[in-house]
Amino acid sequence: MELLAPAGDLNKLKYAVYYGADAVYAAGNNFGLRAKSTNFSEVHLKEAVDFCHKHGRKIYITVNIFAHNSDIEQLPEYLIFLQKIGVDALIISDPGVFSLAKEFAPDVDIHISTQANVTSWSAVDFWYKLGAKRIILARELGIKEIVEIKKKVPKIELEMFVHGAMCMSYSGRCLISAFLNNRSANRGLCTQPCRWEYNLIEKSRPGEFFKIEEDERGSYFFNSKDLNLIKRIPQIKKAGIDSIKIEGRMKSLYYVAAVTRAYKTAIEAGTNTVSTDTQEELNKVSHRYYSEAFFDKFDSSETQYYGSSAYIRDYQFVGEVQKVEGTSAFISIKAKFCIGDEIEFIFPDSKNDFKIKLKNIFNEENEMIQLTKPNTIIRLDLDKKLPKWGIVRKKNIEE
Ligand code: SF4
Incomplete structure (x- = not known):
């Protein structure tokens, strides 16, 4: 298969x-x-x-x-x-x-x-x-x-x-996006209005939103x-x-x-x-x-899920390993993480996956930094050489 x-x-x-x-x-x-x-x-x-x-x-x-x-x-x-x-x-x-x-x-x-x-x-x-x-x-x-x-x-x-x-x-045989946004799903332009939250407006009271509730679950009915x-x-x-x-x-x-x-x-x-x-x-x-x-x-x-259209994000994609030199890994940052965080590396072969608690992060100028910034490259000095095509993720801590 x-x-x-x-x-x-x-x-x-x-x-x-x-x-x-x-x-x-x-x-x-x-x-x-x-x-x-x-x-x-x-x-x-x-x-x-x-x-x-x-x-x-x-x-x-x-x-x-x-x-x-x-x-x-x-x-x-x-x-x-x-x-x-x-x-x-x-x-x-x-x-x-x-x-x-x-x-x-x-x-x-x-x-x-x-x-x-x-x-x-x-x-x-x-x-x-x-x-x-x-x-x-x-x-x-x-x-x-x-x-x-x-x-x-x-x-x-x-x-x-x-x-x-x-x-x-x-x-995809759906006209909501074409109707509401003039962007047809059948032309590859769906804006996913089925995920939006809908309210009702009475014509003579513009700006007042009345909740549409079929039941206690709310109004994400699509x-x-x-x-x-x-x-x-x-x-x-x-x-x-x-x-x-x-x-x-x-x-x-x-x-x-x-x-x-x-x-x-x-x-x-x-x-x-x-x-x-x-x-x-x-x-x-x-x-x-x-x-x-x-x-x-x-x-x-x-x-169907009527409660919300939000995504569940228990983990975050925080980086892509761009280059490996010896035991140093150069990572293109997608989302922030900092010293003390636990991050997880994943690879094509899951036997190579591992987690580490961060003790050092270096920027491109070779300065030690506390916190990474998206769209930059950082270096991590590790205790082993990474296989190719590594991805870095981090568990989201519940607040
Ligand atoms: S994603 Fe939603 S709005 Fe887009 S085609 Fe499918 S049902 Fe319609």
Whole structure:
């Protein structure tokens, strides 16, 4: 079973690969559904493809907007380019884009995006007969339905989301952002208004906000929990799923690395129960309350969280190891920490993880400092040489 991780930019892509992804998905600057993510220029796309292939990994490119006429004019050139640089598959939801891909990038596999909302074996069969290589199933399917699909259409590859944010609508088929902000989710511009807190205003009393309370839980009535199926990996493997996918191209490199590594560990455990340590790793990245969503049965009290849309942040991503010289580590600072704090280093191989209580921190001028500043580089003198691709996190102390 393939582990497929998000790659919001080239650096995150490298972390995904080093922390265990078998394949990554990314977008060029146009035609994908994460317009606000950094995404890849054409030069970076080529570099990304070469990097993945050099490491024996695959790279899939999202071309999953619902295209308008103006997009259609520009698509052939882009599709020809993607075929030329050797991407492994295109992720597509729109039948018009599908047909152009068949014409202008005939050698590249096509994966049908979750945005196409494929929810039955008949829809899977439809795309199979048209030549799709893989279906990224709608998140709204339970495992029983997926098993049935696999039995009825065994020749097509099936991919399913196992981790990350969910929409309260059918994956992305939602007009709230387009309606409130003129930024359409179906054009990759969602502003996530489903996470906002809503109040009611009576027309003749502007500025007075009346609380909307369906019950004591409050008014985040659109806010979905995050998907987390790590405990179900043995079952998913048994069902014959070809690829499991992590959501989050706009998340940090720490998120990508830690979540990818946890799922890799779960896959490697085979059909054994996933250890609590591995499950616990997923509580150390910023997340909303977790849910198994539709896996067994749909229950809205399980998928929605009405109390707040805030993230749970028990740990903070505080630094990325940029360079190692002997036993000194040079760290690019993402968030503050100070002498006396306990920080934790994580690496692609979790056996190398360790914690230390900080006794010294040096700035770039080689001066000892008490507190780090974001967007600077600091040096830590340690008692061992660090492996490559280290990330630094810190537990948040409750106030
Ligand atoms: S507003 Fe929320 S539910 Fe709608 S597409 Fe955006 S994230 Fe999904």
